[in-house]
Amino acid sequence: MQCPGQDNRYWDGEAVFEVPCPHCGNELEFFKDDSQRSCKKCGNRVLNPRIDFGCAAYCSHAEQCLGSMPPELLAEQKNLFKDKLSIAVRKQLVGRDDLYKKASIRTEIAETLCKKEQRGDMAVVLAATLLIDTENPESLLEQLKTDAEMIEAVSILLEHQVPGSELQQASEDIFHDACLLADIQSGTSVEQSPSFKTSGAEKIFKEL
DSSP states (O other): OOOGGGOGGGOOGGGEEEEEOTTTOOEEEEETTOSEEEOTTTOOEEEOTTOOOGGGGTOTTHHHHHOSOOHHHHHHHHHHHHHHHHHHHHHHTTTOHHHHHHHHHHHHHHHHHHHHHTOSOHHHHHHHHHHTTSSOHHHHHHHTTOOHHHHHHHHHHHTTOOOOSHHHHHHHHHHHHHHHHHHHHHTOOOOSSOOOSSHHHHHHHHHO
């Protein structure tokens, strides 16, 4: 079944619209599911100003559904998911500011490590770092309409299951190091010579 949001049988008069190119003013015609268009006059790439991520903010199949997404939109997709999940975790941990603060530290470190290492599934790792101290993390992800594949990937990290692929192993390494660094930074770990799985974590530890 095709996603109704991308099925043009459900589109209305707002599905096709024109906007001026921000570079030269030439009118560009967009369909609602276009992520970008190249201006025929000046040649610059213009992002769709009205694109609605909807479930694409959480779905690992968004690129197949929406087509090839430019880096700017992929970055926004990750940020939307992280922000939504952060809010949900914050609500569950109300009155437990110490746990939420530590979750935020873990997530910030994990994001840094993902960028430094250029491997691992960032969305999965960030979700796991946020959800460690929550009750029934799978339920929280389901409330945000997260797809089953991602929920399973997050569960593998949280339950310390044996990684079944290189991507899962990379995510596990970053998740492990983010948790360890957060413990060290918050003073809950007194290891003098911690064992890290990534070079990025070793560099951060030396800076600390």
